[in-house]
Amino acid sequence: MTTLDPGLEQGAALAEERPSTLTRSRKRSAILFLVPMLAVLALVAGWPLGRTIYFSFTDATLANLEDPAFVGLSNFYWLAVDPVWWQAVWNTVVFTLASVSIETVLGMVIALTLSAHLPGRGLLRAAMLIPWAIPTVVSAQMWGWMFHDLYGVVNEILLWAGLITEPKAWTADPALALPAIIAVDVWKTTPFMTLLILAALALVPDDVYEAARIDGVNPFKVFFRVTLPLIWPALMVAVIFRSLDSLRVFDLMYVLTGNSRSTMSMSVYARQYLMEFQDVGFGSAASTFLFLIIALLTVGYITLGRVKLGLGER
């Protein structure tokens, strides 16, 4: 099969004589099959994104989306000088770095434990999936209750263990709120990490371990010299997925601490301007900024990922 020739469309009359009628009808049906999906994606993704970028250069409000005035870069200027925005950027970056690295290490430990041939492994794996499967809102509420300053079980346990001397206001204290949110995210998303690492571990051939065991190599050395390099590409993919996801975080912050500045993420900041203050122009500038960060990181990761994968194949 050759690639689609643009000239074919006008050459309908030639169709009968050419041997590629079958190929052509396949291509025509391919287009027909693709159009509905592409139309929906354009309507819910392409067009809205374009509108957001357009709004970010205007003074649009929720009441006036149709005919806003062009204001140039002024929204971006005010965004750049807003300390609350930079706090939100900082919170999001700290959240992403902390939760993704803890999840990766913890996910690795759990995956290595579960990859041993122990009875009831299937059941354990299913149990791991449950935090991943429930709504983030539900996990935020369950932990919000456990973190309660007066009646929370977390305070009770830590007091009993002697780790703290007085009850803490986990979600209200600005110094503790972000760590508390990170703890909930780690609980919720470590299962995802564990499952991806488990899948990668399953692809490592057994005889590699066998050989290392016969040679009497120390298990830690086996892990760092053999296992880790072999699962590295898969691990990186998982880390990228999780990082991009974390940068967009909204539900956890919104449910646990509302619009509180000490924990506000970029998404929470943007939504507050878009929907609560109804300042669509300014909120769109914040959204566009977030979109650009994620787009740049994605492109960077893809380029970097290619290089790494290329090295791995040698």
Place this chain on the structure above:
Amino acid sequence: MAARRIAGQVLFWLLVALIVVYTIFPFYWAIVSSLKSGSALFTVEAWPTEPSIANYVSVFSEQPFGRNILNSVIVATAVVALSLFLAVTASHALGRVQFRGRSPLLLMILAVSMFPQVAVLSGLFEVIRWLGLYNNLLGLILAYMIFTLPFTVWVLTTFMRELPKELEEAAVVDGASPWIVLTRVFLPLLWPALVTTGLLAFIAAWNEFLFAMTFTLTNEMRTVPVAIALMSGSSEFELPWGNVMAASVVVTVPLVILVLIFQRRIVSGLTAGAVKG
């Protein structure tokens, strides 16, 4: 040597136990709390001395929580049906037919899955209002395509590509149209992939919060996550924690059942997206 091995075994099982407790404890605590009523809720104890279902009764009587669950079921089911329909047809084109621009198109679809939801919020709000679907479940179903379509199309395309060519050729020689080939030849073979991607789409739609909160207005149109997040009681300053826990348990149970039945499928779906892709 033997003592060291036993110590290792003990340590290993302690680690397993710790993992299980860490994973399960929040659920256990939610169940225990949901069964406590009145002031018992504010005492920390491992099991309620007088278990009561009062919270479960009030969560359904004080707000339209039954309606919220129904909304979530409708939205998630419709999202699965619509995204599978659109993705199956599209993946047939993307996986079986070679045409120029196919790879950029696939990359573009993958790029959509990286979009932050808040980046399309205002534009999507406008589209939904323009279609007259504000505060309407149809608006949510449409909006959710932004995160279900990319991965359903991606996974099904990978799957389609691996199906043997001979099957299709035999059907075409017999004079079958592309639609017949797709529905009669490929669809039966696609079942495992459809179940997997369908489940993932269902869970994603069931859990979504930001769009559901933004595009609905009234209590009756809310889905479960919005209802649980915005639950308020008689006091302005304190959440009705008993009700919140009861509601959380109610919506977690079906997911636990789904996960227990389909864990293999879910795991294979999650890893197919990441490890192979």
